[in-house]
Amino acid sequence: MNESLLEILCCPLDKDDLELEDAEYDDDEIISGSLVCTGCGESYPIEDGIPNLLPPDMREQSPA
Amino acid sequence: MGKDLAERRGLETDVYQPAEDSQLLADAACDRLETEDLVLEVGTGSGYVADRIATEVGARVVAADVNPYATRNARDRGLEAVQADLVSPFRADTFDAVAFNPPYLPTDPDHEWDDWMERALSGGEDGRAVIDPFLETVSRVLAPGGVVLLLVSSLTGVDAVVERAGEEGFSAVAVADESFPFETLTVLELVR
Secondary structure, three states: OOHHHHHHEOOOOOOOOEEEEEEEEEOOEEEEEEEEEOOOOOEEEEEOOEEEOOOHHHHOOOOO | OOOOHHHHHOOOOOOOOOOHHHHHHHHHHHHHOOOOOEEEEEOOOOOHHHHHHHHHHOOEEEEEEOOHHHHHHHHHOOOEEEEOOOOOOEOOOOEEEEEEOOOOEOOOHHHOOOOHHHHHHEOOOOOOOOHHHHHHHHHHHEEEEEEEEEEEEOOOOHHHHHHHHHHOOOEEEEEEEEEOOOOEEEEEEEEO
């Protein structure tokens, strides 16, 4: 993901801003890291360049 | 669309592939959107609609889906992809347009499969199990003057969707439609 995406993303639960942590870059693109809510502290993973901003209870219930 | 879910099931199991409904939505979006628009596609699936908007209109498009295989497809097309439940992780007052080809087929609860293709097609018993929560939440992320482009099928009931949108403060105009043997597809433009 591009860093500019942070400007349009928020925590899916409380809509607070997200802070980028432990970012690894490939050129300008963030390949992995975490997006941490500045309000509730929930952490959302970035994997293979794609942020997973599903609410925590939906991360677990994906079909096989 | 318009086929029985069971027929479609053999074709593809992880990501909904572009069909007539995708093309109709992409055509309508490309006609109406402008280069400077910031666009969100909810339920991007293969990324086809988002890709056409990005390529033909030149707008910045964010491609969102609940399905990780779909977001991977979208990213492989060079799109900005986000794994998301509808519009929940997007900031308020952000998008000039939100496009959505939702799961809309009315489905008998006894005949649903718990896999990604079922999630992409089934709209629950009334066909609106995903459309209704979308209509309840999409307003928050629209920029002033922002529009929603929503694909609806006669199988789901266009009037029922228009009425539901009205309850959420939207007025709806049909901007494209196309008839098939088993259904008519309509693209609704919703404005506040």
